[in-house]
Amino acid sequence: MTEASSSAMQHNDNDGESNPYPAHWGPTAWALLADLRQRCPLVQCLTNFVSMDMAANTLIAAGASPAMIHSLGEIPDFTPQTHALCVNVGTLSPSWVPAMKAAAELMIKLGKPWVLDPVSAGASGFRLNTCLALVGLKPTVIRGNGSEIIALSKASLGASKGVESAHGSSMDALEAAKSLAKSSGSVVAVSGAVDIVTDGNRVVGVHNGVPMMQKIAATGCAVTAFIAAFVALDPSHPLEATASALSVFGIAGELGMVLAKGPASLRVHLIDSLTALDEAALLSRVRITDM
Numbered sequence: 073m074t075e076a077s078s079s080a081m082q083h084n085d086n087d088g089e090s091n092p093y094p095a096h097w098g099p100t101a102w103a104l105l106a107d108l109r110q111r112c113p114l115v116q117c118l119t120n121f122v123s124m125d126m127a128a129n130t131l132i133a134a135g136a137s138p139a140m141i142h143s144l145g146e147i148p149d150f151t152p153q154t155h156a157l158c159v160n161v162g163t164l165s166p167s168w169v170p171a172m173k174a175a176a177e178l179m180i181k182l183g184k185p186w187v188l189d190p191v192s193a194g195a196s197g198f199r200l201n202t203c204l205a206l207v208g209l210k211p212t213v214i215r216g217n218g219s220e221i222i223a224l225s226k227a228s229l230g231a232s233k234g235v236e237s238a239h240g241s242s243m244d245a246l247e248a249a250k251s252l253a254k255s256s257g258s259v260v261a262v263s264g265a266v267d268i269v270t271d272g273n274r275v276v277g278v279h280n281g282v283p284m285m286q287k288i289a290a291t292g293c294a295v296t297a298f299i300a301a302f303v304a305l306d307p308s309h310p311l312e313a314t315a316s317a318l319s320v321f322g323i324a325g326e327l328g329m330v331l332a333k334g335p336a337s338l339r340v341h342l343i344d345s346l347t348a349l350d351e352a353a354l355l356s357r358v359r360i361t362d363m
């Protein structure tokens with residue numbers, strides 16, 4: 073470990089009263105990011121049209137390989153080559169559903185991880201039923217905003233502002249997230265000012281990020297694809313991989329915000345910061361708590 077990273081770790085060390093962030097999370101997140109850069113996992117994304125660019129560039133900037141390949145006929149040949157799958161229902165139409173289900177089923181059969189982004193799950197019966205069917209195919213991780221996780225947990229239509237959450241705080245969805253995690257067997261992440269990650273028993277909070285990330289289309293979709301890349305590296309510890317991915321993405325937002333003049337330039341600087349992020353900066357900024 074470098075001198076810089078060792079002093080950075082002390083900055084985030086849990087020294088009792090003054091610092092609530094357990095020291096082990098920094099090295100966990102760094103180990104995963106370093107591993108990602110080394111192994112360059114291939115992530116297949118069946119994702120919405122708005123997010124394709126942002127998700128692909130997020131993955132490439134971090135060191136992974138994206139493939140936005142979504143046709144049903146290609147799944148038997150292509151999906152087995154991937155290390156993780158991301159399914160996102162943002163611009164859902166009926167013709168996409170068979171491919172989403174086939175890819176998820178194949179990943180489960182191959183013992184590989186897959187991640188679901190239930191965009192606007194409570195907005196229509198078609199969307200809700202599709203998301204519930206996908207939850208039944210055992211995603212390793214489900215990542216949504218508060219309204220999406222509440223709709224899925226209750227299996228009912230519910231308030232959202234289109235693709236955005238109508239719930240002010242991710243904490244409003246804490247019980248829904250725990251209940252969904254228990255019923256599905258998936259790790260559930262709720263994004264917001266504090267990202268919540270739970271397996272139904274353990275709950276952690278990720279305190280990284282900046283509010284302006286909400287003003288960039290598809291940051292949520294991009295972080296879900298990023299979670300898929302992290303889970304590919306360590307499928308047996310999906311809670312740790314998910315919290316680490318959310319923290320690293322949030323840190324890239326914090327570093328990007330230093331140079332940004334607004335959402336458009338934040339998008340550029342966030343992506344640049346993912347590539348530039350080094351061990352010392354990461355260790356000094358990871359803010360993950362056990363809740």
Ligand SMILES: Nc1ncnc2c1ncn2[C@@H]1O[C@H](COP(=O)(O)OP(=O)(O)OP(=O)(O)O)[C@@H](O)[C@H]1O
Nearest residue numbers: 217263264265281282283285286290291292293295
């Ligand atoms: N108030 C906030 N402060 C800091 N970070 C935030 C805040 N709100 C959201 N974020 C971060 O922004 C990213 C996107 O989260 P958000 O909850 O906006 O997702 P979403 O609603 O699913 O987005 P989309 O559907 O547009 O892709 C996450 O990484 C999250 O941690």
Ligand SMILES: Cc1ncsc1CCO
Nearest residue numbers: 120122162163191235290
């Ligand atoms: C704006 C929008 N509409 C459908 S998906 C999407 C991207 C953010 O979820």
Ligand SMILES: [Mg+2]
Nearest residue numbers: 191217292293
């Ligand atoms: Mg979303």
